[in-house]
Amino acid sequence: MIKKILDSKYGKKSVFFFKINKPVVLSVIFLGILADTLFIKGNSDLRIFGILGLYVTAVSFYKLKSRLTFLLGLVLLGVMFVEFIFTGTSESTEKAAVWLFFFLLIGIIQQWKE
Amino acid sequence: MKISKFKLPVIFICVALFVIPFFWLKPGEMDLGGDSGRLYFYDPQALLKSNSLYSIDPEGIGNVESIIYILPFLILTSILKIILHSPYIIISLFNILKLTVGFITIYAIIKELLEIKDRHYEEIRELAAIIGGLFYIFSPMFIGNFDRALLIHDQVFLNPLIFYLLLKYLLTSKGKYLWFTLIITFIFAHNFSWLSVPPLFAFYPLSLLFLLLYTTFIRRKKLPWKAIFAGLLIFVGLHSFHLIPAIISLFDPGSNTNTRVFNREDITHQLDYFYGVLPIASISKNIFFYSDLKQFGLLSVLVPLLIISGLLFNTKNLPVLGRGKKTLLLTGIFFLIVLFLLSAKITNLGVNFYAWMFLYVPGFSMFRNFIGQWQFVFYFFYVIFFGQALFFVLSKLSKKYVVVLSAIAGLSLVLSGWPFINGSLVNKVHFQSNGVKYAIVMDPKYEKTLSYIKSLPEDAKILTLPFTDCCYQVIHGTNNGAYVGLSTISFLSGKKDFSGYIKIAPFSEIFLKLARERDYDSIKRMLGLLNIQYIFYNADPRIYDTTFPGYPYQYVRHYLPADQKTYGKFVKNLGGQKVFEKGPYRIYELDNKDLLPHFYTALAVRPYEQTSDYWDGKKEPFFVGDKDLNKRVGYIDKNTCNNIFSVNSCDEVISYGKNFLPKIYFEKINPTRYRLKINGAKDPYILVFSESFHKNWKIISADTESQQKKTVKNYFDGKVTEGVHSNSFLDESTFYTWGKKAIANDRHFRVNGYANAWNITPQDTGGKENYELIVEMTGQRIFYVSLALSLIVFLGCLLWGVISLVKGSWSDIIRRSND
Numbered sequence: 030m031i032k033k034i035l036d037s038k039y040g041k042k043s044v045f046f047f048k049i050n051k052p053v054v055l056s057v058i059f060l061g062i063l064a065d066t067l068f069i070k071g072n073s074d075l076r077i078f079g080i081l082g083l084y085v086t087a088v089s090f091y092k093l094k095s096r097l098t099f100l101l102g103l104v105l106l107g108v109m110f111v112e113f114i115f116t117g118t119s120e121s122t123e124k125a126a127v128w129l130f131f132f133l134l135i136g137i138i139q140q141w142k143e
Numbered sequence: 144m145k146i147s148k149f150k151l152p153v154i155f156i157c158v159a160l161f162v163i164p165f166f167w168l169k170p171g172e173m174d175l176g177g178d179s180g181r182l183y184f185y186d187p188q189a190l191l192k193s194n195s196l197y198s199i200d201p202e203g204i205g206n207v208e209s210i211i212y213i214l215p216f217l218i219l220t221s222i223l224k225i226i227l228h229s230p231y232i233i234i235s236l237f238n239i240l241k242l243t244v245g246f247i248t249i250y251a252i253i254k255e256l257l258e259i260k261d262r263h264y265e266e267i268r269e270l271a272a273i274i275g276g277l278f279y280i281f282s283p284m285f286i287g288n289f290d291r292a293l294l295i296h297d298q299v300f301l302n303p304l305i306f307y308l309l310l311k312y313l314l315t316s317k318g319k320y321l322w323f324t325l326i327i328t329f330i331f332a333h334n335f336s337w338l339s340v341p342p343l344f345a346f347y348p349l350s351l352l353f354l355l356l357y358t359t360f361i362r363r364k365k366l367p368w369k370a371i372f373a374g375l376l377i378f379v380g381l382h383s384f385h386l387i388p389a390i391i392s393l394f395d396p397g398s399n400t401n402t403r404v405f406n407r408e409d410i411t412h413q414l415d416y417f418y419g420v421l422p423i424a425s426i427s428k429n430i431f432f433y434s435d436l437k438q439f440g441l442l443s444v445l446v447p448l449l450i451i452s453g454l455l456f457n458t459k460n461l462p463v464l465g466r467g468k469k470t471l472l473l474t475g476i477f478f479l480i481v482l483f484l485l486s487a488k489i490t491n492l493g494v495n496f497y498a499w500m501f502l503y504v505p506g507f508s509m510f511r512n513f514i515g516q517w518q519f520v521f522y523f524f525y526v527i528f529f530g531q532a533l534f535f536v537l538s539k540l541s542k543k544y545v546v547v548l549s550a551i552a553g554l555s556l557v558l559s560g561w562p563f564i565n566g567s568l569v570n571k572v573h574f575q576s577n578g579v580k581y582a583i584v585m586d587p588k589y590e591k592t593l594s595y596i597k598s599l600p601e602d603a604k605i606l607t608l609p610f611t612d613c614c615y616q617v618i619h620g621t622n623n624g625a626y627v628g629l630s631t632i633s634f635l636s637g638k639k640d641f642s643g644y645i646k647i648a649p650f651s652e653i654f655l656k657l658a659r660e661r662d663y664d665s666i667k668r669m670l671g672l673l674n675i676q677y678i679f680y681n682a683d684p685r686i687y688d689t690t691f692p693g694y695p696y697q698y699v700r701h702y703l704p705a706d707q708k709t710y711g712k713f714v715k716n717l718g719g720q721k722v723f724e725k726g727p728y729r730i731y732e733l734d735n736k737d738l739l740p741h742f743y744t745a746l747a748v749r750p751y752e753q754t755s756d757y758w759d760g761k762k763e764p765f766f767v768g769d770k771d772l773n774k775r776v777g778y779i780d781k782n783t784c785n786n787i788f789s790v791n792s793c794d795e796v797i798s799y800g801k802n803f804l805p806k807i808y809f810e811k812i813n814p815t816r817y818r819l820k821i822n823g824a825k826d827p828y829i830l831v832f833s834e835s836f837h838k839n840w841k842i843i844s845a846d847t848e849s850q851q852k853k854t855v856k857n858y859f860d861g862k863v864t865e866g867v868h869s870n871s872f873l874d875e876s877t878f879y880t881w882g883k884k885a886i887a888n889d890r891h892f893r894v895n896g897y898a899n900a901w902n903i904t905p906q907d908t909g910g911k912e913n914y915e916l917i918v919e920m921t922g923q924r925i926f927y928v929s930l931a932l933s934l935i936v937f938l939g940c941l942l943w944g945v946i947s948l949v950k951g952s953w954s955d956i957i958r959r960s961n962d
Contacts, residue, residue: 072490072491074490074491074492077490078490078492095454095458096455096458099451099454099455100455102451102454103448103451103452103455106444106447106448106451109427109430110431110444112427113427113431118425118427118428122427123425123426123427123488125427126425126426126427126430127426127488127489127490129430129447130426130479130482130483130489133451133454133475133479134476134479136454137454137472137475137476137479140454140457140458140468140472141469141472143458
């Protein structure tokens with residue numbers, strides 16, 4: 030089914046579109062994470078697992094290495110640290126920690142496979 | 144012997160760790176308080192003799208409760224006390240044990256997990272392992288629980304030690320590692336007992352799984368399954384003295400253990416507790432290695448930063464052998480699992496999954512205080528994850544940067560733990576006190592008082608005043624320190640003591656109410672019902688008035704006298720006769736006409752309606768306002784009465800003729816066995832035993848008659864005589880009652896809100912009028928059997944060790960002679 034969609038005219042166009050716009054796609058995903066951490070109030074599993082799903086798809090689609098996941102993890106650690114210094118264990122610090130948790134998990138699984 | 148230059152820093156740190164704890168307390172000082180009580184450092188022999196061998200709580204009404212698991216540890220501390228004499232040295236030595244073994248085993252684990260390619264990386268591996276070891280001993284969980292440490296705090300060194308020994312065993316298959324593991328678990332059996340189930344189940348399943356995966360998939364070793372199974376059997380055998388009673392209790396419907404594990408309603412309460420703790424859980428705090436003591440807040444990011452950097456470098460040109468890179472990843476997975484279990488807050492789904500485990504995994508409710516239970520495991524995996532990651536980072540840097548980074552990491556860890564190193568975290572100031580420290584130099588006057596209490600001939604119970612909120616006793620030392628902990632009277636003198644609100648249950652609430660109303664008659668009645676014959680009053684103003692304005696008297700102070708001056712009057716009004724005084728310590732013998740001895744025959748049974756259905760502390764005050772002159776009664780709640788006697792007779796007082804009741808003589812063999820002589824039992828009578836009700840208290844008819852010994856006290860014009868008591872754990876009569884049928888077992892019931900009573904008829908004793916009975920806590924028999932089993936296995940284990948040692952030495956000699 031998925032193969033069929035991908036082999037179709039629009040499917041091929043979409044694949045091509047995503048392939049040439051890799052930095053944009055990854056930036057959007059990461060901006061989504063930052064927005065969830067810093068600007069959106071409240072916790073939503075749908076949002077977290079939705080964005081994570083997108084990232085896992087991107088990992089598989091772009092054949093991303095664990096290195097990138099850990100680098101993003103480093104950025105999240107930085108965000109979490111700044112938040113921790115200024116706001117303590119606030120909602121945004123804890124959210125950044127949750128994202129870091131998942132990025133470490135994904136990175137470790139990726140590296141295990143590499 | 145040549146010492147490698149790499150080993151010098153480790154030796155230096157170990158020497159420092161050996162010296163530092165001696166400066167935490169001054170010579171003569173002791174840190175003995177806390178919820179677990181640390182009196183085993185002060186007088187282990189007394190604790191060993193009077194309490195640890197018996198399944199009866201030495202405090203209050205004598206609930207069935209066992210601290211048998213502490214037995215091997217008490218034997219060890221007793222030996223140390225005989226050799227060293229000084230509790231100060233013993234306490235310091237145990238602190239040293241925790242520090243050095245904690246450091247050295249973490250160091251050794253990290254080294255073992257990092258299989259380096261060549262000796263070029265040896266120095267870096269040493270550095271990573273040392274910093275890992277320092278990280279562990281200065282982690283918040285390690286240093287945050289050192290003061291008034293609970294028994295289970297031993298896990299800080301036992302967890303890495305057992306992990307290391309098992310790791311070495313699985314990698315080398317050398318029996319000595321397994322042997323040491325088994326012997327250590329036996330000595331510190333309290334950390335493998337029912338008391339320690341939450342930390343035990345938090346650490347061992349995960350770490351054993353890690354070890355199995357690591358050995359099988361990373362080191363490609365074949366697991367010695369037969370030896371593992373044998374080791375497991377030996378472990379069960381060694382620990383049977385506390386495991387068998389705990390397992391029996393687990394499957395005994397209605398027992399505390401059974402309720403905790405299987406009762407749905409109780410589990411729901413535990414779930415509420417979990418939701419109560421949840422808001423204070425934090426993922427970020429744990430990742431940042433955050434501690435309230437941290438002086439170097441900005442450096443707290445160093446540990447996670449180095450971990451992620453290590454993961455980034457864990458790709459190519461690795462300094463480790465074969466599948467070594469996967470060790471870091473495997474550790475990382477376990478770290479994340481424990482982080483999830485410690486924080487419980489990773490997404491709403493995570494919280495729901497956690498709650499689901501409470502409901503559907505039997506026993507999971509033990510993790511209701513999940514932060515406290517998982518933090519030790521978390522820091523263990525965090526440390527070995529960090530140590531490995533640091534190695535990968537350092538291996539990519541030039542020597543200059545290695546030195547700088549190691550110095551920053553090492554120093555930040557050591558300096559952030561400075562309040563721990565200088566001892567201010569160990570010898571703290573008591574909560575809500577005015578500058579009173581934990582460490583106490585015991586007052587010789589109090590020691591004399593304790594000796595006097597020990598020498599009291601009666602099997603008497605004691606009320607300790609000032610009364611505390613929970614179950615504590617406060618004693619001020621000759622320095623500016625005070626002991627706030629479990630009752631020293633109960634645990635060291637062998638006399639049951641009521642020192643606080645919880646211990647006086649089921650009369651906790653009513654006692655406070657009567658105290659506020661200054662209803663001395665009713666208080667005396669209550670003390671009589673509880674078999675309290677003495678009051679120990681500590682008039683020292685330094686333990687109550689201004690020095691301890693809050694804890695541990697916060698709640699009870701609203702009801703009881705507000706200062707020592709009024710307390711003195713309060714004690715006087717209870718009608719005591721001062722029989723001892725040494726400094727501020729006074730003992731009053733109650734001239735109490737209401738006193739009911741430990742055993743007595745009731746002249747009347749008074750049914751009462753139990754209108755309130757509260758928890759233990761708020762039972763119906765049935766004795767208040769009972770103006771009847773005849774106090775030799777047994778109060779029975781109506782439902783029980785209807786089951787034991789006919790329904791109609793429970794509408795009024797059931798009386799027994801004074802002249803038809805037998806004379807009784809009783810003496811204690813040990814806290815679980817009493818011998819009674821009954822004379823002139825022509826009619827049915829009610830025998831009351833003023834000890835907490837339990838179905839395992841049974842009466843067994845003794846066919847033989849022993850000689851009546853000396854008399855200590857007479858009650859009710861000689862109708863009840865108290866003999867000379869002993870404390871004999873094992874004698875010729877210990878097994879006499881085994882296999883014999885208990886009498887009046889179906890007429891065993893609760894009286895006076897807590898005590899045991901039996902309705903004994905002439906048929907129970909074959910129509911005899913004069914006979915001897917043994918009142919026995921039959922649950923103790925399991926302990927005798929399981930202790931014997933443990934001893935046999937322990938001796939077998941020692942033999943195995945000796946044989947292996949001899950064989951090993953012999954092989955060495957042959958090998959050398961061949962060379």
